[in-house]
Amino acid sequence: MQAAVDDSVSALVALQHAPAGALVPVDGDAATHDRVQAAFEAMAPNTRRAYGSALRTWGQWAAAQQVSGLCPSPAALRRYLLERASEGAGVSSLTVFVSALRKLQALAVVEPTARDQLVVDTMSGLARQAAAPRQVSALTVGALAAIYETACFPRVGRGGVLEGAETALRRGLVDIALCWVMSDAGLRRSEAAALTWDDIARWDNGSGRLTVRRSKTDAGPRTVYLTPIAMAHLEAIRPQDADGSESVFGLSVASISRRVKAAARTAGLGAGYSGHSGRVGMARRMARAGAPTHEIMAQGRWKSAGMVADYTRNENAERAAKWLG
Template sequence: MTELAPLPSSLEAVLAAHGRLVDWSKARPLAIEAAADAMAPATKAAIVADLKCYLRWCMLQRPIATAVPATPETLVLYLRWLSRSTDTRAAAKPATLARRLASIARVHRILGYGDTEALPTQAGMVRDTLKGIRRKVGTRQRQAAPLRYGQAMSSADIEPEGLTIESLLAACGDDLVGLRDAALCSMAYDAGLRVSELVAAKVEDLRLLADRSGRLEIRRSKTDQEGEGSVVWLSAETMRRLSLWLSASAIADGAVFRRINILTLKGADDGETILRHHVGSNGLTRQGVVSILRSRATKAIADGHAAIEPGQDPVAALSAHSFRVGLTQDLFAAGEDGAGIALALRWSSPTTALGYARELAAGSNAAARVIGRVRS
């Protein structure tokens, strides 16, 4: 029997669609297939998006620029275009530019370039261009708005204002949707889950302990692409909320958090509106999690559970990463060190964890503690 060739990956499909911009002479099919298999889904999606942006730009050049292999001059012009672009898909933040450049370098290597010669992305003029853009616009990235629990974590801490986990939970009702959303917010905060970890959570990964707390097994994460797995702690309150949600939804296995379709029916006699909830079989998407978060935040403000100053729009600043940032800040406010926080939340380094607590650190560093006693 003839062995069928594997279907092309999204990366191959994008490259093939722009064949005249790409020199395939050094490419080896097995190398492309192996590279696609080795990438995490999020990494592959980012590289494909970056490649599309780069190829679109190359197509607009006159004469048309060769995308792979690129010349350093082509990359310099591309970076300059990105830094001035008003296209939201081509954001001009230095971190975004660096990522797009790294994606171009990765594609070059996949297609066989860089083994015996320097990559164009490593050229001095390309590095200097990126450095110049960083100097002009700064390198600090916008951070997701934190969702702290809602209480002071130590005597030196100040009770958080605005949107908090407590305010979101207060905005969740006792209906099926409310039970799901409360369980989701509670678990995402307790474990400082990345959105990929949250949507991948399965009933089989949960375990209830004798003290009513729980454990969640994370089979794979951003910093664990080999799938060694890790186990995280969940509070008794979170386990209670998970139990209410799973019992009401009759979910016994598979994805913990799922989409709920609501059907509106009219009664035959008195015209009364009847709501029917249908729980899907597939897990929520990343977009679904963000939609739930912002919906509950909007309701929390409307119901008076969160006081917001006029003119502010805190909902727009929220992302699925807000749970993780909020927990990091709460642990820091409680006096935990960066190494312990990084271990608990599976950060790649204490530096990363402390970066999310920069504002809190200003009020609890050595100067604040010592001089604060003298000048209070």
């Protein structure tokens, strides 16, 4: 006995979109009809909508691939899951799809291919990959140079309006200074948001010293180094009559993350950039220059060498080239 569904997208979606209490046509005896009806009455509206969306996407893929939408082979399901994951679908979304197809197969009384061990193992592998720690993309010198070249281009704002040239210039100069200072000083986004002009001192050689007064790990203030180029970018945004207690960037913690992401995206750097990218970038820049771990720890205010080792694992591995040729 089989529910009145076929391999078409419309049939798959309609079955899951059926409202609670509505008649869901099925072939077979009254017992089959009652089972299907009871299943849909017990299903929450949000669940029906989520299942319908997942099955719609699946049905389109199945039709394009000319595979059964209702009873596909486990190998076809694995291909679909891997393809969706490569396109950015999360494990939670894929889990909803698998659950929806399992429900559909159970109601239609067909071979439960969605419960095959190959499908189970594929989902387990995707979940393990998703759980693996992913390192934040780093604001290295190359990334900073790309941001410098593109930051002042007019962008479409959150309200959908394109910036004027002057607005884009002001915003872009702040973005450039923000990214350089965060990368030089290894600032957390909260530390960057709390930074005031009194916290920055210029030295005769053009470099600077930045005092971190609010820190996640330090009870007292810590002073770190700023390169001459970072100081030059700060001078470009400093008002002539700036009050020492005035915020340097004038941004909230959340805004800093958005600005770093947007600057990286405009520069064509791809995904993975965040308010933490400066800390990773500082560690990598110093490691590539040959700085010892304790010096990187001092600039980043780390109390443990573990984080430095994690952030600079690729740079540390490259050191073997000196000996391996």
